[in-house]
Amino acid sequence: MKGPTERMRISVTEDGPYVVSGGVPLVCVEILTNADGESIGWRETGSVEAGDRYRLCRCGHSEDKPFCDMTHAVEGFDGTEIAGHESYAEQSALIDGPGVRLHDARRLCAEARFCDRAGGLWNLIERCDDPDARTLAEEQAALCPSGRYVFADVAGGPREPDLEPSIALVDDPSLGVSGPLWIRGGIAIVDADDVAYEVRNRVTLCRCGSSANKPFCDGSHIKAGFRDEG
Ligand code: FES
Known part of the structure; x- marks a missing residue:
């Protein structure tokens, strides 16, 4: 798997956008569902020309999504980092x-719902x-975009999917909403005080x-009916 370059970085700014540097590719993806409406996979639907350094909307109200147009300043966006x-x-x-372990950080759930099939991931783990x-079970954990779930083989350790360093703009057509920024491949993220997240x-x-x-993301985009029509 190709890792990120040293220059790739996402900076959260105080009550403002994400500043992305290092030429991180920006692509569009959507959640695929089966006939029962269950999330089963991902499809890449396009890419966005973004350049070496760009600013992504964090307040949800830019007229130029996914990019920032300074609406956050007009609307007095409170982007306080709580995490x-x-x-x-x-x-x-x-x-x-049996022979496996599931790590689950529920607070990170982005409500992409890959863990619902076949009685749910927690139940599947017990039937491994x-x-x-x-x-x-391994597939469901690997499809989770937020990394809420990590599947581990007791003998072989954690299993992670191969993800090219990139940012994906998530669309969730079955619910008619747009989702979060899916940060893939180990790109560094720093908070507004320049302190790195894991x-x-x-x-x-x-x-x-x-x-x-x-x-x-905590899944609130669903209740908010968030849409990026860009
Ligand atoms: S994108 Fe805001 S909560 Fe998911």
């Missing part, structure tokens, strides 16, 4: 199954002596302005 700097390990509960259940393979950043766990 803190606890590591993923510190935030996670552990659920053990069945190879089909184990495969599906570097992870996948996280989701709020771009609707409504999260109660800023800068991370």
